[in-house]
Amino acid sequence: MSTEARTDARVVAAVGAQPSRRGRLRLAVALLGAAAFVVLSIAVAITLGPADVSLVNVRDILLNHAGLAQIPVRASEDAIVWQERLPRAIVAAATGAGLGICGMIMQSLLRNPLADPFVLGISSGASTGAVVIGILGIGGAGLGLSGGAFIGALVAFALVLVLTRLTGGGTDKVVLAGVASTQLFSALTSLVVFAFADSDETRGVMFWLLGSLEGVRWPDAVLCTATVVVGAALTWRTARVLDAFPFGDDVAASLGIDTAKVRTALLLLTALITAVLVSVTGAVGFVGLVLPHAARLISGHRHSRLLPTTALLGAAFMVWVDAGARTVFAPTPLPVGVGTALVGVPVFIVLLARRRELR
Template identity: 70%
Template sequence: MTAATPHVRSGRLRTALVVGGGAVALLVSVAVAMTLGPTDVSLVNVRDIVLNHLGLADIPVRAAANAIVWEDRLPRALVAAACGAGLGLCGVVMQALLRNPLADPFILGVSSGASTGAVLVAVLGLGAGTLGLSAGAFVGALVAFALVLLLARAASAGTSGVILAGVAGTHFFSAVTSLVVFAFADSDATRGVMFWLLGSLEGMRWNHVVLAAVVVALGSVLIGASAQTLDAFAFGDDVAASLGIHVGRVRLLLFVLTALMTATLVSVAGAIGFVGLVLPHAARLLVGPRHARVIPATIVLGALFMVWVDAASRTAFAPSPLPVGVGTALVGVPVFVALLVRRKAARS
């Protein structure tokens, strides 16, 4: 067995520092986020409440503080972390499969389809009360993804066909959403729907935490196991095929996995943009292009990013929260521009 080169050892060390340091920063960030809000809660209170619920202590705490931290702020922060990690991870997969640095999880039409499904349930009452907003969004996301796949298959133009089909599907479902809201929604329904469409983590509970965490954990394991496959796809279909990869089958499976993860997260938290676009680039800038390093770095950075964006979104205009999707766009656009400028400077 040959010894690792200094360059490989340096990359591994840098990845370990980014992932390890990011994980510590994430734990601290979640704890600090618990203290932010109209009601003051100290870090000591947060520690005591968490230890009490984990069965590791029995420390007297105020009932109000306990409810605020355990039933409201902690589930919200954990869902934010799961959404950031999951959407960032889906962005890594899409950019590798499509060989397009501007690809993100929503390029498959999942977000616009979820919006249409949510609007049909909220405004038209589709499902006769058997479907909630999240269930409608999930069904709509899957329908949109199926349509995009059918269009891409009909186009038979490889990755460019997928991108074009995704653009067509996105605009179609966005138009349907706008039509339903314009023609059938009253002012109250319009306001509620638009708040969800912009991404909202209001009202997160522990069942949302479990759903998002399980989906992201399973997706992380499966995508992490495909790191070398994603490396091959990044060099093109011919290279992947020469390495014994069944290009069509593997790409379809990864598309389906990405769509299911994105659909689930969007059904929980609404459409949160720019996370899947920006965070993979930030991870590559820190740890290099190999997916075995990019994947864990993106998971940690995405979770950290979303925790802080959500904390800022719910406190900047308190008591009225800012939709978290607006926050990710306000932060994500300047960060993405800075990454592009730095990337160009590094190449020149």
């Protein structure tokens, strides 16, 4: 009994002395700082481009639109900032955050460091949907490229679910079904482009397939942001559960987690987020694969920390890469998907190498 009392005393002392509250405060400060950096990045990115707009002008224009001021600004600058660059920067941030979160979920859920949001065939399904609408003209103008992409993405995901069910489930079956689905829809896309597209159409579709933020407007920004915010909030609720999955389904199940149900629900969530993003921006590669890894190097593997880190890192990364893609080869825009890989791969290699030194 005395041992028990002693143990309890130690426990109470340890719980009281736990640095968790300070740790949480530090985390909150760090995340607020990162969020501020994302906002600042968007503000600075808006000033970049062929038409020079100063940061002060940007501030004035934003204050005007917020109804907080009535500062006279040039109409052309107002149009460039408010109609083009701001919604575009917001879509970039939302895409980076959303794809990062989806990649993080996939890697944990499928226990596979190579998993990304497109592992379920969503990007190739989207591209098939887009070319079917864009080149064959099926479905008419009402749907548009985006609508076709969204439907194609969900069809590919449904195929993956069916294949997984047929082969008896399990994480590696999901990955294999995803590979099969990706290959199938890539082939279909190529077939349509090869057989029916003229060179102009091919170029337009290619640009979109590589990922592009050309011509996005406010409705796109609202759609992407709302999707990612809701998706992130739902993922946040399952952060602890995601921590359990990497130890195997048996461990997760013994902790009272309905592994099959949770996995299907989370796969569906990532599929929906990715489908929305892909329908707006095309398949922006690399972000979903590598940013979660980079975020792990910064904040560790606990998903309650990893989730905000991935989201903010992804948002900042995409805003800057898109700003670069717009301006470096101006007036010719670079597909943003090309930029993400060209910038991101070297950065990632440096991060990995430094991490190895630390060990």
